[in-house]
Amino acid sequence: AVLYDDSEIGRDCVIGPGAIIGWLGLAYHDRADGQRSFFPHLAGVRIGDRVDVGAHACICRGMLSHTTIASDAKLGSLVYVSHGVVIAARVWISAGTAIAGHATIAANALLGIGSVVVDNVGVGADVMVGGGSVVIKDASAGSKLHGVPAQPVAAMRRFGPTPRER
DSSP, X not given: OEEOTTEEEOTTOEEOTTOEEEEOOOOEXXXXXXXXXXXXXXXXXXXXXXXXXXXTOEEEOOSSSOEEEOTTOEEOTTOEEOXXXXXXXXXXXXXXXXXXXXXXXXXXXXXXXXXXXXTTOEEOTTOEEOTTOEEOSOXXXXXXXXXXXXXXXXXXXXXXXXXXXX
């Protein structure tokens, strides 16, 4: 794993092989003259206690505000967390999920395998997002979403305990 400057990791965390924490990522601004300028990253990454980060996950540093992952969150392998994302406590993010810049994921949310949350979208507490879904607008607390774009569904089943909870 690689840990870049201005990244802090709490107690009893598991960081998988090949994980990258604090990388700059891709952050350019299109200027009026058509050229692209790199946008500086002035913030870092803050990870709480008992967070699991899977193999080959990438957590980008923030530009103006820290990328934050609260305690007891679980991130699967190949998860991508972009600039300034805020992930609350006890969130489950399945393998291959991508969360774009400045999105917020509230407590106890579950993002299924290969799901995508686009920039600046808020996912409320206890939301469940089905695998392969693309969340393009804010999701209110307790919602169950599936599809492209993600739409509310009547029912969805949350899967069992993680190995650390047995």
